[in-house]
Amino acid sequence: MAAADLIPVNIVTGFLGSGKTTLLQRLLASPELAGTAVLVNELGEVALDHLLLRRVDETTVVLPSGCVCCAIRDDLGAAIRDLYGKREQGTVPSFDRLAIETTGLADPAPIIFTLMAEPVLRHHFRLGNIVTTVDAVNGGLHLAQHPESVKQVAVADLLVLTKTDLAGRARAEALRTACRRLNPAAPILESAVDTIGPDQLFTGDLADPSDRWEDARRWLGVEVETTAPREASPARDVNRHGRDIYAFSATFDRPLDWTAFGIWLTMLLHAHGENVLRVKGILQVIGMPTPVVNLVHPPVHLDGWATADHRTRLVFIVRKLPRQVIERSLSAFNRLATGGERPA
């Protein structure tokens, strides 16, 4: 099935108290959310009573916009399958997008893995933008003390700074800088300033047929290079979780061999999955006339190159792993195939 036929899944994550629920409440009240199903932790938390159109069962309600809102009881995979079943049976309005709210302490990686690993899910759904809320008042503290918070920022396609009106400009700017260092390519919106609707948050990912290049440009057009970690972080370094993580982009002049790349990436994820937060890029694959996009799950084929530069560009967000070794290793694996190459 082509990526365009799959239902995009947006993940809304953010640390405890970072304004995730407030953002969702605002979105759920929007008529633009018609055609979207939303999985939340607690129906009670998002206070939908005044919006309710009808209750399907104890976990599922339909809002006046036609948006389906459903509580995740225990298992996310089961909740998605159940919702998809109701869509097929017609007991809830058909939806063409799914948004999932994570718990505040959630490491988003297992949620992404659930989507990509379960055969039933990956045949009907694909990962869309990941939106992370960061509280401008306490976000710096969360990043310093909670590795989950760092991961949430690092995996985001879009960051929403909340409570900037309470934090003051200096603190908000400091947090913006910290977020940029962890994730240099994700645009940052401010909930107190920007108009944030479903369009701003959820559309425009790599596989979105209407807008697929926007995300690629954002990722690959910026100068993605943050500071690599020092060899030994002091034990009392309050910001140690953030300092370990950095991003870099590697460019390769000649095409990649898909098989060699697959061997290398599966091996890297096996050995260092915990420390590879994101791999994303445009690949020029041997024998393929059009670019391929990979995000550590089934790749997406684009219609053509947006620029004259057809080189493979990969963005890595990693914890502690040395850039030079990653580049040298991938180049060595690629040279196992005929016509290998070296980083530019």
Add this chain to the structure above:
Amino acid sequence: MFGAEAHWTDAAGQDTGSGDPASGRTRRQARLYRVALANKVLKHYGLTLADWDGTYFVLANRTGRSEIVDHLAAVWPVAERMAGRACDPLDPALIAAVERE
């Protein structure tokens, strides 16, 4: 079905299980190419991979012990167990060995 699970490494993103349109290889040729490349890495650990009937892969060590694996991503944890050491693409010794291939 065991062995039938497609993986994103199976073809150049087409996920069709019918071969590799990128290279023009048939499904069987694509599998054999995958096995050949993987073996260039696995020999560093004293292991070999073989295609079994186009359905599974069989990973074996020098003592003749073998295990069935479904797809490429599943090779590494099994290889690590059979080799008794970490299979890490960032290991300088492995990179040097692969560069000598």
